[in-house]
Amino acid sequence: DIQMTQSPSSLSASVGDRVTITCRSSQTISSYLNWYHHAPGKAPKFLIYAASNLQSGVPSRFSGSGSGAEFTLTINSVQPEDLGTYFCQQSYITPYTFGQGTKLEIK
Amino acid sequence: EVQLLESGGGLVQPGGSLRLSCAASGFTFSNFAMSWVRQAPGKGLEWVSVISGSGGSREYADSVKGRFTISRDHSNNTLFLQMNSLRAEDTAVYYCAKGSRGDFWSGYVMDVWGQGTTVTVSS
Helix, strand or coil: CCCEEEECCEEEECCCCCEEEEEEECCCCCCCEEEEEECCCCCCEEEEECCCEECCCCCCCEEEEEECCEEEEEECCCCHHHCEEEEEEECCCCCCCECCCEEEEEC | CCEEEEECCEEECCCCCEEEEEEEECCCHHHCCEEEEEECCCCCEEEEEEECCCCCCEEECCCCCCCEEEEEECCCCEEEEEECCCCHHHCEEEEEEEECCCCCCCCCCEEEECCCEEEEECC
16 A cells, blocks of 8 residues: 655644645655645545646645645645645545644644 | 435344435436445445446445445435444444446546434444
């Protein structure tokens, strides 16, 4: 199975800050990388597909980049509603494994 | 509006069985693959299973293969997960998620998720 590793595991940011989350895969996955946001008490929300494509309706402060085995999710100007856990997920081959998550706290 | 509503969770003893349901609305159910994903207490998300829009293809995580069965009922727009031989490590919130297309091969994304149903396996 492809292992997905995220860093950091948690971070704290103030409103307006820029944050970056990294996701690495144990083997190359081309650009088959998706990002999700799981806010407390809510259903997970799909953010980005194919490493860098923003899902319709997702605010433009979110962006993704990378290919091969290293990917990043960037949030420009963090907002209070961005708190929660961010997960990367590879869709290169089943089983479609997730990273362990990065918990974002708003100061 | 696309909506997914899971049900069927509860407390079950080790070795027992449970069937989860996910009622779908707001889209043409048979056109899209569907998945189950779970989150154990204090852990990250774990993909469990996926079924194609037609129902003809299915895949499972190794951790549940041979014990869980995914299926779908197009007449009632409902996704199921039959869970047998349950173990303590199956304790989790189980989410159903809609795929972005009918198949689930490379590039598959889960674009809408339900709120989840909680399964607790304990004696």
